[in-house]
Amino acid sequence: MNRWGAGLAISAALLLSGCATLSARLAPGPGALASAYPDQVWGVRDGQLIMTDGTRFPVSEGGPSKTTERALDQADIADMFAQPYRRRPQKTAPTDDPGRARYEPLFLKMYGDCSSRAFQAHMRKVLWMPISAQGGSVNVTTINGVDKALEAVVADLQTLPPEMIKYLVPTAGAYNCRPVAGTARRSMHAYGAAIDISTAQSDYWLWKGGEGAVWANRIPPQIVAVFERHGFIWGGRWRHFDTMHFEYRPELLPGARQPKVAAGFGAHRATKP
Numbered sequence: 001m002n003r004w005g006a007g008l009a010i011s012a013a014l015l016l017s018g019c020a021t022l023s024a025r026l027a028p029g030p031g032a033l034a035s036a037y038p039d040q041v042w043g044v045r046d047g048q049l050i051m052t053d054g055t056r057f058p059v060s061e062g063g064p065s066k067t068t069e070r071a072l073d074q075a076d077i078a079d080m081f082a083q084p085y086r087r088r089p090q091k092t093a094p095t096d097d098p099g100r101a102r103y104e105p106l107f108l109k110m111y112g113d114c115s116s117r118a119f120q121a122h123m124r125k126v127l128w129m130p131i132s133a134q135g136g137s138v139n140v141t142t143i144n145g146v147d148k149a150l151e152a153v154v155a156d157l158q159t160l161p162p163e164m165i166k167y168l169v170p171t172a173g174a175y176n177c178r179p180v181a182g183t184a185r186r187s188m189h190a191y192g193a194a195i196d197i198s199t200a201q202s203d204y205w206l207w208k209g210g211e212g213a214v215w216a217n218r219i220p221p222q223i224v225a226v227f228e229r230h231g232f233i234w235g236g237r238w239r240h241f242d243t244m245h246f247e248y249r250p251e252l253l254p255g256a257r258q259p260k261v262a263a264g265f266g267a268h269r270a271t272k273p
Contacts, residue, residue, distance in 0.1 A: 028252055029081050030059050033106075036231075036251035037144055038258075040110050049077055049106070057106055073185065075101040085252040087228050090236055093215035097238040099252050104186060111143050111191035114177035123192055126150050128171050131158050138174035141192030145259030146248045149230045150174075150195065152259065156226040167219055172196035172244055181206065194247035195232075197223075202244035203236075217243045231256040 034043040041051055048056045060078040071079045085098035112119040124147045129135035140147050157168060175192040179185055188194035196202075203216040217236050224234050231250035235242030250256045 028084070028254055030077050032081075032251045032254065033077075036249075037110060040144065051109065055109060057103070057109075071101050072097075073183070075103050077103045077106065079103070080251070085233055085237065085249075087225075087253070089221050090217060090224070094237055094239045094241070097240055099233045099247070099249055100238055100240065102185070102188070107186070107188075107191055111141055111193065114175075114186075114190045114192070123175060126174075127154065129154060129157065129165065129169050131165075134169050136170070138171055138195055139192060140174045140195070144193070144248065146193045148259030149232070149248060149250075149257075152230045152257065153227055153232065156229070157223065160222055160226070164220060164223060166198065167201045167223055168197050170198060172199045188247040188249075194245065196244040197246070199244055202242075204242050204244070205238075205240045213241075215239070215241050217241065219243045228253055229257060231258070 030049055031044050033041045033049060039052065041049065043050060044059060047059050049059055050056050057077060059076070061074075061076040066074070066079070071082070079101040080099075080103055082101065083096040083098040112122070122142050123139050124142050125137040126140055126147050127135065128138050138150075140150055142148075157164070174189065174195040176187065176189040178187055178190055180187045189196075197219070201218050203218065205211075205213040208214065208216060219234075219236060224236065227234060227246045231248055231253055232246040233249045233252055235245030235247075250258070
């Protein structure tokens with residue numbers, strides 16, 4: 001190889017190396033929590049997630065390798081990012097459950113316990129699809145700007161063709177102080193940070209036979225794209241599919257639009273710890 005060829009080869013290698021580094025840097029990980037929840041999370045240092053009030057959580061709790069179910073029931077922060085959430089047209093059955101793993105102490109810290117009086121002070125009604133007389137309203141939390149994000153979703157949904165309404169109305173609700181069906185884990189509905197759209201047009205793995213159910217979906221990709229643009233992940237991207245379900249998880253959606261947030265329980269912007 002002459003020197004020009006060698007130079008081009010080196011340049012190409014450096015370019016690929018740079019792209020790989022950039023890709024790794026942009027891939028969501030625990031550090032994404034700081035940009036997703038800037039009033040609540042300061043960042044990651046020495047293997048710990050540091051909240052703006054100084055509270056610290058371990059990123060990984062170590063221990064033996066986890067089974068899929070144990071990663072859900074005993075998730076740590078690292079588990080939340082173990083399966084990449086990919087925004088793309090869903091044409092084939094998912095093979096994993098990106099976003100289903102949640103580190104409960106973190107979400108309790110941010111949103112509070114739904115059984116407490118303090119929690120209720122942060123709840124707010126948001127009009128759901130006002131263009132429809134049957135749209136009504138849903139209850140969501142103001143913490144982390146979930147209410148503002150949902151209002152932005154509604155504004156964008158209203159620009160879609162009228163035939164999309166049947167997938168959205170009537171909604172199956174948002175806030176519900178309950179666990180995930182069949183588990184002791186809190187649902188994102190219990191934090192007021194999730195919404196279910198029309199059940200009549202949706203598919204759910206437990207309705208389709210339970211474990212091993214064949215993935216199915218009728219929700220148009222245009223609707224999914226609107227929610228994801230504003231920080232809501234979709235249960236249709238799960239192997240354990242729940243196509244009516246959207247939950248506010250901007251840490252898994254780099255580039256999602258950020259609402260103006262309302263601070264959570266005791267949250268404040270701290271100086272660097």
